[in-house]
Amino acid sequence: MFIKAFNKLMSERTSAIRDCEDLAATLEDTAELDQAIEATQKEIDTVVDLNRRLIREQAVTGMPAEEFDERAAALNARYKAADEKLTRLKAEREDHLTRGKGIRRFLSALDEQAQSLEGWDEQAWNLLVSRVIIQKDGSAEFVFRGEITITVRAE
16 A cells, blocks of 8 residues: 555645645744744733833832732732743744754655556665555545555455
8 A cells, every 4th residue: 555655645746846845934934923922022021021010119108918919919810821932933943944854854855766566665665755644444634754544445
């Protein structure tokens, strides 16, 4: 089944390469995520500054503890939400870059492969296949490292 999937991939090689290059370029363009990360970091910095001001205000004015605790809790919740968002955005950015690099490695490995296989090739398997999902109907869904999926049926 791997040989069938590999040969189908290679028969669609030009299209697959173009699709992979487009996907890699899209993933590697992190400008939008970078802007969101920067904005979220600014939000965190603002909350930290507001918290410092609140502490100074409480020290100078002696505001009631209930008021201080309420305002501090609101700032803490705001900080926590922004920090969680920042963590998520950074992880998403890293995932995009990692996937882009993986696709580029796949393209490089694909370029070095023969146009078709007649028999088992462990090196091709190790370099190109990310995972295989066997379906109930006996077909196999090959997910190649370039995020290309090819389904083949047993003969």
